[in-house]
Amino acid sequence: MGPGGACWRGGGVPGGFKRWLSSQARAPRVCVVGSGPAGFYTAQHILKHHDLARVDIYEKLPVPFGLVRFGVAPDHPEVKNVINTFTHTARSDRCAYYGNVTVGRDVTVGELQQAYHAVVLSYGAEDNRVLGIPGENLSGVYSARAFVGWYNGLPENQDLKPDLSCETALILGHGNVALDVARILLSPLDLLRKTDITDSSLAALACSKVKRVWLVGRRGPLQVAFTIKELREMINLPGARPVLDPADFAGLGNAVKDAPRPRKRLTELMIKTASEKPGEKTVAAQVAAAAREWGLRFQRSPQEVLPTADGRRARGVRMALTQLEGSGDSAKAVPTGDVEELECGLVLSSIGYQSLPLDPAVPFDPQRGIIPNSSGRVEGAPGLYCSGWVKRGPTGVIITTMNDSFDTAQSVLEDLQAGVLDVSASREGFGAVGSILRSRGVRPVSFSDWEKIDAAEVARGKAAGKPREKIVDPEEMLQLIGH
Amino acid sequence: MAAPGPLRLLRAAAAARRWLLSASPAAGARPGRGRAAAAVAVGAARPFGLSARAALSSEDKITVHFINRDGDKLTAKGKPGDSLLDVVVDNNLDIDGFGACEGTLACSTCHLIFEDHIFEKLDAITDEEMDMLDLAYGLTETSRLGCQICLKKSMNDMTVRVPEAVADARQSIDMSKNS
Ligand SMILES: Cc1cc2nc3c(=O)[nH]c(=O)nc-3n(C[C@H](O)[C@H](O)[C@H](O)COP(=O)(O)OP(=O)(O)OC[C@H]3O[C@@H](n4cnc5c(N)ncnc54)[C@H](O)[C@@H]3O)c2cc1C
Numbered sequence: 001m002g003p004g005g006a007c008w009r010g011g012g013v014p015g016g017f018k019r020w021l022s023s024q025a026r027a028p029r030v031c032v033v034g035s036g037p038a039g040f041y042t043a044q045h046i047l048k049h050h051d052l053a054r055v056d057i058y059e060k061l062p063v064p065f066g067l068v069r070f071g072v073a074p075d076h077p078e079v080k081n082v083i084n085t086f087t088h089t090a091r092s093d094r095c096a097y098y099g100n101v102t103v104g105r106d107v108t109v110g111e112l113q114q115a116y117h118a119v120v121l122s123y124g125a126e127d128n129r130v131l132g133i134p135g136e137n138l139s140g141v142y143s144a145r146a147f148v149g150w151y152n153g154l155p156e157n158q159d160l161k162p163d164l165s166c167e168t169a170l171i172l173g174h175g176n177v178a179l180d181v182a183r184i185l186l187s188p189l190d191l192l193r194k195t196d197i198t199d200s201s202l203a204a205l206a207c208s209k210v211k212r213v214w215l216v217g218r219r220g221p222l223q224v225a226f227t228i229k230e231l232r233e234m235i236n237l238p239g240a241r242p243v244l245d246p247a248d249f250a251g252l253g254n255a256v257k258d259a260p261r262p263r264k265r266l267t268e269l270m271i272k273t274a275s276e277k278p279g280e281k282t283v284a285a286q287v288a289a290a291a292r293e294w295g296l297r298f299q300r301s302p303q304e305v306l307p308t309a310d311g312r313r314a315r316g317v318r319m320a321l322t323q324l325e326g327s328g329d330s331a332k333a334v335p336t337g338d339v340e341e342l343e344c345g346l347v348l349s350s351i352g353y354q355s356l357p358l359d360p361a362v363p364f365d366p367q368r369g370i371i372p373n374s375s376g377r378v379e380g381a382p383g384l385y386c387s388g389w390v391k392r393g394p395t396g397v398i399i400t401t402m403n404d405s406f407d408t409a410q411s412v413l414e415d416l417q418a419g420v421l422d423v424s425a426s427r428e429g430f431g432a433v434g435s436i437l438r439s440r441g442v443r444p445v446s447f448s449d450w451e452k453i454d455a456a457e458v459a460r461g462k463a464a465g466k467p468r469e470k471i472v473d474p475e476e477m478l479q480l481i482g483h
Numbered sequence: 484m485a486a487p488g489p490l491r492l493l494r495a496a497a498a499a500r501r502w503l504l505s506a507s508p509a510a511g512a513r514p515g516r517g518r519a520a521a522a523v524a525v526g527a528a529r530p531f532g533l534s535a536r537a538a539l540s541s542e543d544k545i546t547v548h549f550i551n552r553d554g555d556k557l558t559a560k561g562k563p564g565d566s567l568l569d570v571v572v573d574n575n576l577d578i579d580g581f582g583a584c585e586g587t588l589a590c591s592t593c594h595l596i597f598e599d600h601i602f603e604k605l606d607a608i609t610d611e612e613m614d615m616l617d618l619a620y621g622l623t624e625t626s627r628l629g630c631q632i633c634l635k636k637s638m639n640d641m642t643v644r645v646p647e648a649v650a651d652a653r654q655s656i657d658m659s660k661n662s
């Protein structure tokens with residue numbers, strides 16, 4: 001599979017004969033569930049630090065890379081450079097990729113444990129938190145997760161067809177996903193056209209009437225969860241004017257004087273943007289051209305999505321005004337009793353992702369939405385590990401996920417070294433799982449199959465001047481590789 | 484010893500995967516667009532053309548010492564104008580996860596800590612680098628992003644430190660050395 005070739009640890013002596021001999025010794029077989037950053041970084045670290053280990057990665061979708069493909073915004077191609085590293089890992093002789101296999105349905109975790117010495121669960125967070133307020137299911141209300149999946153070509157969200165016929169959109173939440181969604185809604189089409197955003201969502205955005213986006217948070221400016229790079233990008237977005245109310249930031253300059261640098265700079269950027277009057281210096285040209293606008297609203301907690309007269313669609317959201325109790329990151333938003341109605345035709349709830357339990361055999365903490373673990377060792381389940389969002393919860397950028405995946409890989413290595421993981425009994429790995437899958441009519445997709453799909457996507461994109469045109473129908477992917 | 488153009492492209496790979504570098508040409512099938520873009524972003528117009536660079540003798544090279552997370556010292560050379568990410572990649576330095584975004588200011592995995600006297604003389608930091616640096620682990624007063632720092636003669640023999648990631652607090656295990 002793949003153009004493997006001889007692989008050895010660079011920097012060290014190429015293994016040669018001794019290596020060959022020792023490879024006849026028992027190789028630990030490790031299984032990783034999920035091919036997002038957590039899965040790939042865990043595999044990478046184990047392969048790199050153990051010369052004999054073999055790692056098989058199972059993925060639900062035919063195509064790999066998780067949120068790097070289906071989450072990261074299309075206008076952030078540089079973030080997706082990590083795919084190059086993942087591709088190298090997947091092409092290693094000691095690594096195999098099996099897409100199109102849903103663990104928990106096509107094969108159980110118990111069956112995987114029979115076939116491997118260690119099983120690492122890195123299946124991410126596939127659902128989203130819900131607000132739990134009346135009106136949440138009205139038409140015109142979407143989760144940011146589904147909206148992101150829609151524009152990024154995630155198969156399950158291709159029927160979303162969000163209604164973009166209104167002028168005002170409300171995004172609930174102050175995280176980076178909220179900013180991603182706002183930016184996609186307001187970006188000039190010419191910028192998006194050159195990205196790998198799907199053709200159909202581009203067409204829908206071309207007809208969008210949305211020209212005003214409010215991002216509403218339940219806490220204050222000092223508690224926003226988004227980061228400065230993403231905010232700056234939004235502020236500099238061509239054709240869109242930031243609308244920040246200076247009153248929201250009164251006195252904050254002083255308050256953050258001694259705050260850690262990231263919080264301080266982020267707050268200062270908001271204060272500066274709020275105080276730049278339209279028509280002033282840098283923003284002048286931008287404002288003149290800006291047919292669209294966006295803004296941040298604070299201390300408003302969603303209470304109810306209000307229906308139109310016919311009771312079918314969203315026409316706005318009633319917000320409970322809040323005051324903060326405590327300060328800093330841990331401040332709590334407490335309703336003051338006052339309410340306010342914000343009108344809008346589109347509501348995007350961006351209050352976070354959520355992991356789901358995978359298999360009754362695997363412990364799961366529903367409160368925290370994670371698999372309970374210490375340093376990636378699943379509590380009470382020897383031989384079972386976890387990494388990434390399902391280990392930590394659905395926050396953190398790729399580098400955070402990388403670090404915690406290395407941490408989990410380290411635990412696996414420690415347990416191998418200490419003999420906690422018994423490798424004396426041979427395990428068949430995919431040999432065993434493959435027959436189970438066959439008996440259930442499941443045909444895995446290999447990494448070289450993915451490379452064919454990849455090439456087809458790149459070729460389709462080329463005509464349109466895009467890095468790729470994603471294939472959004474799994475059936476079409478499977479046909480393409482002759483399944 | 485300067486690599487000719489195509490080879491440089493082949494090497495446009497994150498250091499993180501140097502351990503897998505195979506002889507296969509496909510290894511560089513998708514060179515990161517990143518590092519070219521980064522060179523533009525930092526305004527690092529390379530001071531030498533290819534032929535001139537080929538003529539560089541080893542005395543013209545700049546030596547850099549990296550203190551890795553485990554305390555190991557890695558020493559490597561680079562050419563004036565090379566970024567510290569170039570040095571890590573071109574010399575296959577074994578620093579876990581270094582340069583994930585391939586020099587496009589989108590990851591902060593190239594975070595390095597400088598000696599005071601070197602830090603003071605570095606080119607001014609841009610807002611964009613500072614924004615990314617703010618997300619780095621183990622930020623210090625003399626932290627910068629390695630992909631944005633280009634070698635100068637005056638940096639010869641400098642020592643930079645790789646910050647500890649949270650995950651690296653414990654003793655790391657390597658079972659590839661004792662096979
Ligand atoms: C919208 C969005 C944008 C983001 N943008 C950025 C960004 O610009 N920069 C940045 O650094 N970080 C970004 N992040 C964060 C980053 O994506 C995460 O840190 C990272 O993806 C988490 O990795 P993971 O592997 O735990 O989860 P995932 O990436 O979700 O990977 C999990 C994988 O497991 C698979 N899976 C699920 N269930 C099963 C099953 N039953 N069997 C087999 N496989 C299964 C999934 O299909 C998926 O491929 C973004 C996140 C989101 C949501």
Ligand SMILES: NC(=O)c1ccc[n+]([C@@H]2O[C@H](COP(=O)([O-])OP(=O)(O)OC[C@H]3O[C@@H](n4cnc5c(N)ncnc54)[C@H](OP(=O)(O)O)[C@@H]3O)[C@@H](O)[C@H]2O)c1
Nearest residue numbers: 173174175176177178218219225350351352353395396397
């Ligand atoms: N470009 C990038 O680097 C990038 C892009 C996208 C995502 N990511 C990363 O991916 C992770 C996930 O992002 P995210 O935006 O989904 O999550 P997030 O950063 O956790 O933000 C969630 C937001 O929702 C709010 N919220 C939660 N529950 C709420 C409720 N019941 N009512 C009202 N508001 C509520 C939170 O406010 P409170 O603080 O008050 O709870 C917070 O503002 C983050 O770590 C993010 O940085 C990075």
Ligand code: FES
Nearest residue numbers: 584586590591630
């Ligand atoms: S390599 Fe990603 S920021 Fe430097």
